[in-house]
Amino acid sequence: MAIDLVFEALASRPRREILAYLSKQELTAGEIAGRFAMSAPAVSRHLSILETAGLVRSERRGQYVYYWLNSDNLVNTLTSFAFEICPRGRPLKRESRQRAAKHKS
Amino acid sequence: MAIDLVFEALASRPRREILAYLSKQELTAGEIAGRFAMSAPAVSRHLSILETAGLVRSERRGQYVYYWLNSDNLVNTLTSFAFEICPRGRPLKRESRQRAAKHKS
DNA sequence: TAAGCAATTAACACAATAGTTAATTCTTTA
DNA sequence: TAAAGAATTAACTATTGTGTTAATTGCTTA
Known part of the structure; x- marks a missing residue:
């Protein structure tokens, strides 16, 4: 259910911080990972959870994958x-x- | 941090259902447990998590413990x-x- | 004070989360 | 076409969450 995914996604401080970052500007996966102490794969999984919950969207542009907030x-x-x-x-x-x-x- | 406790508490469907029940009326722990398939101790722990997060309050009245929503x-x-x-x-x-x-x- | 009900705590089992490093995919560029 | 960079996926480990039943605490009442 959609609401389950949303609250599950929000039950993580790093994921809420990612949302806060994305509220200011869109960022690449690498730029987001650079703001955390954890590894890039860990951040990538957080992004995947956020996207599955419909809280962010992403798009590959060449070598990079950009993420932005789906605030609605x-x-x-x-x-x-x-x-x-x-x-x-x-x-x-x-x-x-x-x-x-x-x-x- | 308070916000961590709140989002952690909300990341559980049974706990969100408890909040929905309590939005209509205050209930005893037993009345709440009676609405779920899980055991009373399991519900009691959910209530404890909700109370630690500041989402519900409780008061013992004689033999019963009443819970109500802290909606603010x-x-x-x-x-x-x-x-x-x-x-x-x-x-x-x-x-x-x-x-x-x-x-x- | 003993019996009984309500509720919580204790002890334990099992599934799910969240992190790691290594391997893979996709794209760009030398 | 080979090398290099960005990102994700795979495989694994440690921790946490969530449920169970059994034991304990608190209150009422016969």
Whole structure:
């Protein structure tokens, strides 16, 4: 199920850091790996998990593979889950709804 | 770190189901366990993980231990994370155009 | 105080994660 | 065509997560 993949992917600090990096700019696999202490194959597997979850996309351009954020899926999954869980009529719920709507487009 | 505990706690379908149950009403540990196929000790550990993450609270009342949702922490964590990752809407589109142009050639 | 129910903790087994290095695939370029 | 670089896959190991049953703790009540 899609939501399982998303939460599984987010349950890892390095993977959340990768998302944070990609929120600023697209990067090659090597550039991402260069920002971590772990090996390139380890980072490659993290990227694979993120891509399977639909949180990032990738494209080979010549020798390099570029990764970029698929922010829609992240925001949609998190906000819809929060709405499902969060009880009715809370101030925070209204705030979240506004925030989600703002960044939807 | 708090955010690690939260995402770790959410990376489990039974735990997310527990949160969904608790979003409707507070429940005793036994009532929660009764809704799952797994054993009561297994559910008790899931509850412990959720409580350590600050997603639920509990209180003993006589013979029973009641659990209820701490929705503030859930919503705050998810929305602030989503906001951190997707702070802007436009730059991603710009990159998409660049990618598309590059791909055409 | 003994019996019984609710819940958690203890001890253990097994599957899944996450890292390593080595090998492979794909692309560029000398 | 051979060499070199980027990235992934393969094979393996260590750790963690998740479930089980058995034992323990806490509370109520006969």
